[in-house]
Amino acid sequence: MKLIRPAALLLIAIAPAKAGHWLNERAFPWNGDLRAVLRELKNSSAPRPQEAAPLKQVPEDREVRIFQGHTDSVMALKVAPDGRHLVTGSLDKSACLWEIESGAELRCFTGHEGGIWSLALSRDGKHLFTASEDRTVRQWDVETGEELRVFRGHGDPVMAVALSPDGKRLFTAGAKYSLRMWSVQTGQEIRSFQGFNYGILSLAVSPDGKRLLTASWDKTARLWDVETGQELESLEGHSDVLFSVAFSGDGRHAFTGSGDATARMWKLKE
Numbered sequence: 001m002k003l004i005r006p007a008a009l010l011l012i013a014i015a016p017a018k019a020g021h022w023l024n025e026r027a028f029p030w031n032g033d034l035r036a037v038l039r040e041l042k043n044s045s046a047p048r049p050q051e052a053a054p055l056k057q058v059p060e061d062r063e064v065r066i067f068q069g070h071t072d073s074v075m076a077l078k079v080a081p082d083g084r085h086l087v088t089g090s091l092d093k094s095a096c097l098w099e100i101e102s103g104a105e106l107r108c109f110t111g112h113e114g115g116i117w118s119l120a121l122s123r124d125g126k127h128l129f130t131a132s133e134d135r136t137v138r139q140w141d142v143e144t145g146e147e148l149r150v151f152r153g154h155g156d157p158v159m160a161v162a163l164s165p166d167g168k169r170l171f172t173a174g175a176k177y178s179l180r181m182w183s184v185q186t187g188q189e190i191r192s193f194q195g196f197n198y199g200i201l202s203l204a205v206s207p208d209g210k211r212l213l214t215a216s217w218d219k220t221a222r223l224w225d226v227e228t229g230q231e232l233e234s235l236e237g238h239s240d241v242l243f244s245v246a247f248s249g250d251g252r253h254a255f256t257g258s259g260d261a262t263a264r265m266w267k268l269k270e
Contacts, residue, residue: 065103069096076118080142081125087142091115095130097142107145111138120163120170129170133157137172139184149187154178162203162212169226171212173200179214181226191229195222202244206251211268213254215242221256223268235266 072092079086085106086098095116096108114134121128127148128140137151137158156174163170169190170182177196182189198217205212211232212224221235221242240259247254254266 065100067096067098067103067105069105069108070094072115075116078119078121080121081123085125087119087121087128089116089119089130093132093134095119095128095140097145109138109140109145109147111147112136114157117158118160120161122163122167123165124167127167129161129163131158131161131172133175135174137161137170137182151182151187151189153180153189156199159199159201160203162205164205164209164226165207166209169209171203171205173203173214175199179224181229193224193229193231195231201242204245204247204254206247207249208251211247211251213245213247215245215256217241219258221245221254221266223254233269235264237264238262 067086067088070088070090070092072090074088074090076089077086079100084100086100087095088098089095093112093115094108094110097106098104099106109128109130112130112132112134114132116130116132118131119128121142126142128142129137130140131137135152135154135157138147139149139151140146141148151170151172154172154174156176156178158172159175160173161170163184168184170184171179172182173179176199179193179196179200180189181191181193193212196216200214200216202215203212205226210226212226214222214224216222219236219238219240219242223232223235224230225232235254235256238256238258238260240261242256242258244257245254252268254268255263256266257263
């Protein structure tokens, strides 16, 4: 059995573009099919770097608990606002709610026809949103497990989902150049953002809810005006795919994480 780097548990090791990287974009070009890329990762005979050596056994006093129950890779997780619960999303097509203190599985949310890649939780912890390769995002009642709404419109697997701070707007990104904004109350699409050449792998909403950050396969992060749908600026400098983005607490800076083994901090335009 070949070892996959720990980052492959998320989206961090699926498509580097850096010359000399153990997995390059010429061998695994972006076509929006992340399942295929993951299969290639597992079967690849390409040499691994030294840092991908077999993992050392974790000391018993460091590992506190194992949340076990999914039957496929866990691609996303969120700690609930109450700090007592954890939600996980898996390629086994389910999301599950766990009690952190005991590790007990409280309930699972099932209904997707494809694996789950991303999660979002409302600030009060009452609603869960799951993004899936079945091209939908679903809203769930966390307490009951009931499916409340299905957001349909993407023509490709949905790779990322984010919720506005006030919980009224939902943002979703597809594997092939699609970014949409929805009304949580009605389930209707409000806007489709334009100007993408590559898939989006991560989203972040500013603390004031007015701007949106996207992390893309094209090695850039982009800042968007939520109200107009206009691109405000492009953050360029990474030499590899971007897998994660975040805003600072005051919204004045952006943070990006890339396959080039760096995270960067950017000062955003006023």
